[in-house]
Amino acid sequence: MSVRVTDPVRIRLKDGSVREFQKGATLAEVAGTLSRSLGKHAVAAKWNGKLVDLSTPVQEDGEVEFVTLDDPEGLEVYRHTCAHVMAQAVSRLFPGAKFAIGPVIEDGFYYDFADHEFTPEDLPKIEQEMERVVKEDLPIRREVLGRDEALEMFRGRDDRFKVEIIRDLPPDAVITVYHQGEFTDLCRGPHLPSTGRIKAFKLLSLAGAYWRGDSNREMLTRIYATAFPTQRQLEEYLRRVEEARKRDHRRVGRDLELFFFADEAPGMPFLLPKGMVIRNELERFMREFLNEYDYEEVKTPILMDRVLWERSGHWDHYKENMYFTEVDEREFALKPMNCPGHALTFKHRVRSYRDLPIRMAEFGLLHRHELSGALHGLLRVREFTQDDAHLFVRPDQIQDEVFACMDLIDRVYAAFGFPYRVELSTRPENSTGSDELWEAATEGLRKALESRGLEYQINEGDGAFYGPKIDFHVKDSLGRSHQCGTIQLDFQMPEKFDLTYVGEDNERHRPVMIHRAVLGSFERFFGLLIEHYNGAFPVWLAPVQARVLTIGAGHLPYAKEVQSRARAMGLRVEVDGRAEKIGYKVREAQVQKIPYMLVIGDQEAQTGEVSVRKRGQGDLGRRSAEEVLVAIAEEARTRTP
Secondary structure, eight states: OOOOOSSEEEEEOTTSOEEEEETTOBHHHHHHHHOHHHHHHEEEEEETTEEEOTTOBOOSOEEEEEEETTSHHHHHHHHHHHHHHHHHHHHHHOTTOEEOOOOEETTEEEEEEESSOOOTTHHHHHHHHHHHHHHHTOBEEEEEEOHHHHHHHHHHTTOHHHHHHHHHSOTTOOEEEEEETTEEEEOOOOOOSBGGGOOEEEEEEEEEEEGGGOTTSOEEEEEEEEEESSHHHHHHHHHHHHHHHHHOHHHHHHHTTOEEOOTTSTTOOEEOHHHHHHHHHHHHHHHHHHHHTTOEEOOOOSEEEHHHHHHHTHHHHHGGGOOEEEETTEEEEEOSOSHHHHHHHHHTSOOBTTTOSEEEEEEEEEEOOOOGGGOBTTTBOSEEEEEEEEEEEOGGGHHHHHHHHHHHHHHHHHHTTOOEEEEEEOOOTTOOSOHHHHHHHHHHHHHHHHHTTOOOEEETTOSBTTBOEEEEEEEOTTSOEEEEEEEEEESHHHHHTTOOEEOTTSSEEOOEEEEEEEEEEHHHHHHHHHHHHTTOOOTTTOSSSEEEEESSGGGHHHHHHHHHHHHHTTOOEEEEOOSSOHHHHHHHHHHTTOSEEEEEOHHHHHHTEEEEEETTTEEEEEEEHHHHHHHHHHHHHTTOO
16 A cells, blocks of 8 residues: 655656655655665765755755765765764864865865874874774764854864854855764765765875965865775775885886986976987877878977067966066066967968968977976976977868867877877866857867767866867876876967968958867876886887897907997897896896897807897797897887887
8 A cells, every 4th residue: 555645745866757755855765765775875965966965855846866986976975074084083182183174185085284293103093083983873964054153163163264264155155064973064065974884994194285275374284095985995096006106207217217306497307318218209209190190390489578478368367377587678488388489470471271271380398387386296397398289270170170189199199008088178267258259169179079979078167268178188007097188279369369361252361279289298298108107118118128138248249239230220229248147137127127138148149149038028038139129120110009
């Protein structure tokens, strides 16, 4: 017999079906009614598109979609609750500590504290107390407070950071706090129903952080941590973190003598000879594609007048990241981007519609003033070279040119074995130009993506100030994502610089500008490759492709002969003729991650052979020196990943 629901509300479910429930029922009760499994695994819900707690009562008709830990939003809720558990543990252990903020970040969360000097030895203690909070399975309760009530609560606790946050909220903001046991925190939520739902977490490190990211404000202590639904997932993540630490490009780059940094030029890398080999190979690689896709290479000055940057919009939107100097009572800036220089290059003579598309490429040296705390080896520098290009096209050429850029990026990433994902980044707040131009540019990129059948995500508000963009995020061997390539459609710059071409009707027309980068920054891509390969570069990129190892002093002449033949083939080959044991020489070559070792003793010298050892495969036996060198040269020529 069915029970009639009095005063019902109608709820539309994810599958499109509609069910009636008692008005005032919580979303947790709705989930449990639908399925025992759903009631057990749901951690939050989307009510009419808004992420809310399961304790939310349903007072009107609406749509619901339940969120589990298999969903990205569910994992964020899980980690956000874990941040509160960490703060509660700190409040128990160190009652004098004050609380700032504790957001979720990629792969984890952090919480910022003041008024206590934390040490690494504190982290295990905090973890133990967190485990107690989890075992207590404290219900988590949301409460809405008025502004005055909230201010009174946190003033009474002398929580100066929370008071400041409340004061800065807009007048119509809904102010909420969350309670779990004796602990209360200012928070928008949502959160798990109780602390007992947390299964696996780990505190990772301590760091300093300025309040609200302002270097003029108070320095806080930040505790970084992570959490996963299962212990197995946590252990797998920690394994990846440890592997990433071993692969850190700063350590590998030092050990392999690829680059270094000096205090005399902070954030500006010095490339050593072996590093320059890799850099030059990357440039040569990219130039082959430039030739194939009919690009013309140009070079523009790195220092240009302030007037140029005002015209381009960089002065208003980017000047805090630029370097300036004064010459002959004129203010100049080091270029942070190549596009204004390319606009001037396009404009230096009259262009015809027959000339377009013009594909202008430059490996341009750029300077951007990054905060010292943001610098990170080659991945975040102040001086770098970008594999930049700007395409000046007619409106009817946009789609074909965007397609060609997509093809180029796809082929380059395939050469390194990089899978990638795509994002469409839309208009940011600090943009320039009319709504019509932005809508046309965004729709043009959207159509290009959909015409190619590429899956993409929308990245709201992350476009350049002058136009929307397609961003390409490569995934390295550890599964980490790195934004490298970009295609940006720009109707603004041609307007600002009054760029025109003479059309078939003999009238002046405005070109469209496409900004394109594949590797992005050479330096950043170099750092990415170091970690991706862990310094074991494929033969075509390896600074030393083979090392000839002599067993005795009498074998040196033949070793030099092999080296000479290899260099004639364009190979990078060294000779280790030192008076050391062959085992020592082999181990040293292995540490240097050299792809091939060619060992020479009496028999090899007599027969014109070499004993081959290949990185990752070991001893391949004796072979003809000529045969081996030809095989290595072919591997380099075909750029085998």
